[in-house]
Amino acid sequence: MIRAGIIGATGYTGAELVRILYGHPRVEIGFLSSRSFVGEDISSVYPNLKGCVEKICEEQDIDRAVEQCDVIFVALPHGHSVPIVKRALEAGVKVIDLGADFRLKNPSVYEHWYGLEHGAPELLHRAVYGLPEIYGKDISEASVVANPGCYPTSIILGLAPLLKYGVIKTEGIVADSKSGVSGAGRTPSEKTHFVECNESVSAYGVSGHRHRPEIEQELGNLGKTPVRITFTPHLVPITRGILSTIYAELAIDMAEDEIRKLYENFYYQKPFVRILPEGVFPRTRWVYGSNFCDINFYADREAKRITVVSAIDNLVKGASGQAVQNMNLMFGLPEEEGLMVPGLCP
């Protein structure tokens, strides 16, 4: 059994890790820490877990964590991972960071967007960007994985085949993402107040969102050229789910079914990407609670434009499920172990 520790177990992504790992046949949860609920049972903070996982949240004692665990999941806000990652690596314990600290390879880009000097720039290239459908081999050899952001996951998976094979131009890409409110975390605020969210749709971060450089870094790698996109996140009144609608200009004239084949080949034997049949477009409820990313597209050859739609559950494929998928690869397990669960629908 793999012994897993979760630092930050009582935030939404932490609790989702607990839920997913409980269902994983090769994992036992060895350590949970929380800032706000030290000494409380995780099942009193998340009563859905009662009868399934009952374990006390400890203080954030990294020494204890690395001693008791084979892998550490860090589910903290950005700016808090560096000392934990360092300590884990010293101790030979694998670590998966669900925050943003190790995603951007360029420390000055990190500094610009997060307003912090990076605490360990020398580790940035050791950390593998944890998108298994693209970096599967690297992840399987990694000691530290930077788990992608939720928006980037949905957008990069939607565009990867098109950029890899030069089907679209790299200029003028637009990504319009609609996210559920759980993506904003557990801390109450005006923005996440029920009355403010309910019966409302709104755009935010229109002038710049921290996930944009992460998306651009990865699209640039895929397209082998720097990419500048327009990205607008939106808040919609659902708990879970991101739907990204992505617009690009076709670089070559290609028939719909040829493009479909590209997608299917690119995601061949990638169990969590589902290319939907022609004309069936993703709905967030079809991936609710699951690790799937559903994708479809429409190519308008006359207008030389393509529209791609992708859907994920932001807490699963956009965070904790993907982290467990990464763990599977890092420990040589089948990628889908403990994760092959259909969405909860209806």
Next chain:
Amino acid sequence: MIRAGIIGATGYTGAELVRILYGHPRVEIGFLSSRSFVGEDISSVYPNLKGCVEKICEEQDIDRAVEQCDVIFVALPHGHSVPIVKRALEAGVKVIDLGADFRLKNPSVYEHWYGLEHGAPELLHRAVYGLPEIYGKDISEASVVANPGCYPTSIILGLAPLLKYGVIKTEGIVADSKSGVSGAGRTPSEKTHFVECNESVSAYGVSGHRHRPEIEQELGNLGKTPVRITFTPHLVPITRGILSTIYAELAIDMAEDEIRKLYENFYYQKPFVRILPEGVFPRTRWVYGSNFCDINFYADREAKRITVVSAIDNLVKGASGQAVQNMNLMFGLPEEEGLMVPGLCP
């Protein structure tokens, strides 16, 4: 492996059976039938299942079903089960009816509330009422199980210990239930139109609802006297979940913690009933997607009244999860096999 067949696989309870059985380690799905989607893959009707369950929906051919299966789940509207149950019994195949046809022991009560003469009154006493926390032993010996209604499950489990031990009077019981819209099924109607349900709460069936005689039958058995309740179902704008708030008069003066002990004893080793800690009242989201029934109560000794609150997921503990729990008992498996999944929360 137990081979399971589902008659009516494309309604909400049918699809939920498919989802749950897919995750059951001892079951393979041997047969699916549907009226509306014959020849289509279940995963094209419910795309959440894509990549997990891909199987064609066949015509409702009972002979084929009993040939290929060890157990048949009937997920049809009332009035359609009798011939299927008869045929299954003849063939020595166990059958679990998720509809209402075998729940009421008195055929004239059935006729009164459902407007139909019962097609096989002689079978009514062979069918066991499938509430495992109460009839576990009978279920384990049954060939045919009548799976309870969703409202009755939440109300009977909430009141059972109080009635069994004479803590409350049997007159004047009020059950006020709030249900998600999936309980109304998959067929679109004015009542279930998004615009009509959203941002609205409403009572229905105020003058009489078909689940009332079922609740009264079981409460009467527990209290060993005929029981007449006031029951009002409500529609609330959520997909899944029933919260029942139940009001009764205390028959004896008993301290809160003694009543709590009664509950805990009554549900000792019943893995799916969770008595919450004092002062923590159930929320439907804590049982979302799970087979748990959460219960708590407040006893006002001064006013000689008790208020009980129970929560279930109407599609799981209120229908398909409970059906699988019954199947486990009927086949000698551990009650919780394939069902011990925490609620999806957040």
Next chain:
Amino acid sequence: MIRAGIIGATGYTGAELVRILYGHPRVEIGFLSSRSFVGEDISSVYPNLKGCVEKICEEQDIDRAVEQCDVIFVALPHGHSVPIVKRALEAGVKVIDLGADFRLKNPSVYEHWYGLEHGAPELLHRAVYGLPEIYGKDISEASVVANPGCYPTSIILGLAPLLKYGVIKTEGIVADSKSGVSGAGRTPSEKTHFVECNESVSAYGVSGHRHRPEIEQELGNLGKTPVRITFTPHLVPITRGILSTIYAELAIDMAEDEIRKLYENFYYQKPFVRILPEGVFPRTRWVYGSNFCDINFYADREAKRITVVSAIDNLVKGASGQAVQNMNLMFGLPEEEGLMVPGLCP
């Protein structure tokens, strides 16, 4: 023109007062105060008002307020009204308190439930309980009105005719209320976080809620005997609306249509109470944004029980609309002036 001032204009009931008074042909808004938004325009705090009401929120300077206004609406949490009410009365300015400080006639009951000694018990009997359908005449002569709570409004209006005419027993009354989240106010909290409320129904205050003594005081007046009820408020995922389902024992045998006549007579020429036709039960969306209270009932003569269902918009008839209705009466205007607006439906 009546010059109106609002103390606490940026809470939900304050903002709702601004919205309603903007549409009132005989009122101009003379003064707005806010603790959190001093110096900001109300239309930047509530951008829905932009182009309609643009006015700076001032500091809470009561001297200025009474100088500039003919009536003061106090929309503050309990415990803050006494000095404002005193100052307004001294200055001969009418005052309507939307908080709880003047609702309970017995100061020791107030102290018990609100944990505060009352600052002006001598004024309690000068304050009229502002339920116009019951105290219309007193309100028209009052200088200070205690605007009722939202739950009490829905429950008292539902039961008033039955208690007044002795149709029901005063023991064993149960009120089960379902409220939208705006009733919890504008301050973000775990309880009102979108992710916690969405897709969930929950009971709260099961062991006691501050509105219970208020309801009991008024039901006691109507029934001319002390009344003890069981009251359970619930949170449902809607923004506005309260549905109360009220259960009582019939004291006399009376036909459904005779009871209906009682209701219709009791509410004769009360423009905001609508007794719905037989079999049509209230939905909160039918009163959304309006000052109506919709009521219907079902009498089960066999079981000697009656079920009453009432619906209001908690921010309008349950707060700010009722306050304006009270203002109309206090100033000799037609009760419905500026308020006769249908619910926003769909």
Next chain:
Amino acid sequence: MIRAGIIGATGYTGAELVRILYGHPRVEIGFLSSRSFVGEDISSVYPNLKGCVEKICEEQDIDRAVEQCDVIFVALPHGHSVPIVKRALEAGVKVIDLGADFRLKNPSVYEHWYGLEHGAPELLHRAVYGLPEIYGKDISEASVVANPGCYPTSIILGLAPLLKYGVIKTEGIVADSKSGVSGAGRTPSEKTHFVECNESVSAYGVSGHRHRPEIEQELGNLGKTPVRITFTPHLVPITRGILSTIYAELAIDMAEDEIRKLYENFYYQKPFVRILPEGVFPRTRWVYGSNFCDINFYADREAKRITVVSAIDNLVKGASGQAVQNMNLMFGLPEEEGLMVPGLCP
């Protein structure tokens, strides 16, 4: 008083017309017709209207309608307006068509998208496109007005100043719109079933939606060149509201505040368009129930891209409110008469 008739009064836009016209000081409702509810009172179909508007729905007798009315609103699906418009014009009665039959000036484009030969192509140029902020003068002289679609209203108003003054290129425009479910009408369907919409976001009409040619016609007029856009509508789980996020390439280098001035000048004295302050982006809840269109934008001069966000209530500014605004202009009334109501927020 203007006597208004509504053909199709029991659909959502028809009922919304009734609600708005009830609050209009210069209008009385002279005629209501309905296919499904002939002989029923509109307030029994829409109980929110009870106590405000009580009037019988008649059969669709156009002769009677034109006799009793000064203006006819046609709130029917496309393909049904032609005979009504003809009859009204003959009788000298003004007519406002809320359907699609008179919006497209080119009958072959109409035929292509709606699959019908147009019944009166000779009238197409007599009908004025009813977007008052752009065609105000023409509308004031018109006998027949084609009320715009909901999506086109939000997109055209968002882009008009930019196209008029050549700020953006006309190629590569992307409009990503998110709509509430009331836009799909009152007839229940799988698409609008609560359980299918709730907790879900989805794209539809990705390969082509009927509102695209309408948008392109008007953007082409504004930009004085044919325009081809990419338009993707989405369904989000709210009742009312459209948020459109519109992406274009800047044609000229212009500072943010200069662009802001362009918007403010273009919409000078247009009471229903609100340009929000810098950095404050529209939310559908701020326009809920109102006739406002809120707009803001962000210009990224480095990337030469602009993102515009606009919000309307699809049933008001996107349908019935705009129709009444058109009526006001056609009858020489102030544009905002009966419409200057703030959004219902919270």
